[in-house]
Amino acid sequence: MMARSGRRRRTWWLVAAGVVVVLAAIAALVSAFPSVAATTCPRCFGLVALRDGLYAERGLSDDERERLIELDADANRLVGDFYEGRKSTPSVLACFSAGCYARIGGGGERGVAVLNRAVMLSPRGIDPVIAAHELSHVEFHERLGARRKQVPQWFDEGLAVLVSDDSRYLLANTAGDRCRAVSDEELPSSLDAWLKAATADQQVYAKAACRVSRWVDSHGGHRAILDLIDRLNQGEPFATALTG
16 A cells, blocks of 8 residues: 555656756747747737737727738738649737737747747738748748758748739839849858848848849749759759749
């Protein structure tokens, strides 16, 4: 009898220790990667669902809630129209206050894609163009899978500018040439190099968008991107697919 009681106590302590380890791991994840945790469980960070896949901080006015719902619809329409449908289904987490954005792990950016499964928008990023830019990254990466690693960052960023129709970096689509900034310099290929260049000069987005826009125009329009994705997924190197 006493032996069975001892075994039960040992089992209880083992279960309790396991729970402690799991909770400690979760706490460490939240502390080290709050954005990952927030996009995994938005409600755990005080966000509420405005509709399926769209979350925002509590206490918004009716006008702010409606603005976010319209923003989400407009941004998703831009991406869906360009890619002729969607393969990705990312959540959108939007903050109207700096405190909310810091709590979910945001920094000084307007918006950011997190693990290609969610998009976070800062108070400065409550705009369909910013949302569409980040949603474009997610859609592009979803369609390419692991092959996205061979696509240079400048192309990914220039494409996101084109998909979001960002007038800061491209002229109106009625223009024969949409370029606002033309450059023959080598553009950053890695994410780290891109972030460094963009911090020094935001017009690097315009330069990248110019090259992507001209490439798309010279290859028959936005379907050239869909063809490029297919060729990359078939194993063709990026440089070959781009010049082919």
